[in-house]
Amino acid sequence: MTDHVSTHQAEEDARNAALLFHLNGRIVPRAEAVVSIYDSGFMLGDGVWEGVRLYNGRWTFLDEHMERLFEAAKAIDLEIGLTPDQVKQAIFDLQAANGMQTDAHARLMVTRGVKTRPFQHPALSQQGPTVAIIMEHSRPRIPRPITLATVPHLRGLPMTQDPKLNSHSKLNCILACIAAQKAGADEALMLDVHGFVNTTNACNFFIVKKGEVWTSTGDYCMNGITRRKVIELCRANGIPVFERNFSLVDTYSADEAFLTGTFGAQTPVGVIDGRQIGTGQMGPMTERLRGLYKQLVGA
Numbered sequence: 001m002t003d004h005v006s007t008h009q010a011e012e013d014a015r016n017a018a019l020l021f022h023l024n025g026r027i028v029p030r031a032e033a034v035v036s037i038y039d040s041g042f043m044l045g046d047g048v049w050e051g052v053r054l055y056n057g058r059w060t061f062l063d064e065h066m067e068r069l070f071e072a073a074k075a076i077d078l079e080i081g082l083t084p085d086q087v088k089q090a091i092f093d094l095q096a097a098n099g100m101q102t103d104a105h106a107r108l109m110v111t112r113g114v115k116t117r118p119f120q121h122p123a124l125s126q127q128g129p130t131v132a133i134i135m136e137h138s139r140p141r142i143p144r145p146i147t148l149a150t151v152p153h154l155r156g157l158p159m160t161q162d163p164k165l166n167s168h169s170k171l172n173c174i175l176a177c178i179a180a181q182k183a184g185a186d187e188a189l190m191l192d193v194h195g196f197v198n199t200t201n202a203c204n205f206f207i208v209k210k211g212e213v214w215t216s217t218g219d220y221c222m223n224g225i226t227r228r229k230v231i232e233l234c235r236a237n238g239i240p241v242f243e244r245n246f247s248l249v250d251t252y253s254a255d256e257a258f259l260t261g262t263f264g265a266q267t268p269v270g271v272i273d274g275r276q277i278g279t280g281q282m283g284p285m286t287e288r289l290r291g292l293y294k295q296l297v298g299a
C-alpha cells in the first residue's frame with residue numbers, strides 16, 4: 001500500500017468506527033450491534049446476505065438485491081418477517097441516521113436467529129430471524145491490478161451447496177482464498193467440477209480475447225448482479241460477450257482479465273498463476289466497461 005492509499009484507508013477506518021448499525025429493527029452504535037453466541041449465523045453459518053452500494057444518493061440495483069435475498073431466504077426456508085419494501089426502508093433509515101449521501105457499502109444479513117440449544121436443527125431457532133445491517137463509508141478507488149492463483153477448491157454442484165446461495169457460510173471460498181494467499185496471490189481462481197474456469201472466491205471472473213468478453217456459463221458461480229450488468233452493457237454497446245466454458249489455457253493467453261462484484265465494480269487482474277495477463281495493467285476493454293458501468297450506476 002502506498003502512503004497516500006494507507007492515509008485514505010486510515011481516514012475511512014476512523015469514520016467507520018463511529019457509525020450506527022441496524023439490529024432487529026433498532027439503530028444502535030457499533031458497540032451495541034452484537035448478536036448472541038447462540039445465533040444460528042454465528043454458530044452454523046445459517047443465514048443469507050447481500051452487499052449493496054450507494055452512489056450519489058442511490059442504492060444501486062436495490063430491487064435486484066432484494067429479489068436475490070428473498071429468493072435465497074425462501075430456498076433455505078427462512079422467513080425474513082419483513083417485506084422487501086420494509087427491508088429497503090431499514091436501509092434508507094440507517095443511511096439517514098449515518099448522514100450518508102454517497103460512496104457507502106451496506107452488508108445486509110439475515111440469519112435464522114438465536115437457537116435454544118447449540119445444535120444444527122433449524123427448529124431450535126425459535127425467536128425469529130436476526131436482521132442486521134452494517135453500513136460503512138467506502139470510497140471507490142482506481143483499483144491496482146490484482147494477482148490470482150488457481151486453487152484445488154471447486155465451487156460446488158447445485159445439489160450440494162448451490163453457489164448461487166449467498167450464504168453466511170463461506171468456508172469453501174475462504175479455504176480457496178487461504179490457498180491463494182499461501183501461494184502469494186491476492187485471490188483465488190476457482191474451477192468448476194468439469195475443470196473449466198469458473199469464478200474467484202468473492203467475485204465473478206471475465207477474460208477478454210481478441211475483442212470478445214468471456215465469462216463462465218454461470219452454472220457454478222454466484223449469479224452476480226454486477227456480472228449480469230456487465231453482460232447487458234456489452235450487449236447494449238455492440239461488444240461480443242459469451243457465457244461459455246473455457247480453460248486455463250484460454251485464460252493464460254487472454255488479452256485482459258477482470259473481476260466483477262458490487263464492492264469493487266470491475267477490478268483488473270494483472271497476473272494469473274505467475275503468468276502476466278496482457279500488459280499486466282488495466283486493459284482498454286476493462287477500462288471501457290468500468291466507464292460504462294460508472295455511467296449506469298451514476299457514480
Ligand SMILES: Cc1ncc(COP(=O)(O)O)c(C=O)c1O
Pocket residue numbers: 051166173199200201202203204221222223224225226227260261262263
Ligand atoms: C462468491 C461471490 N461471487 C460473486 C459475487 C459478486 O456478486 P454481485 O455482483 O452481486 O455483488 C459475490 C458477492 O457477494 C460473491 O460472494
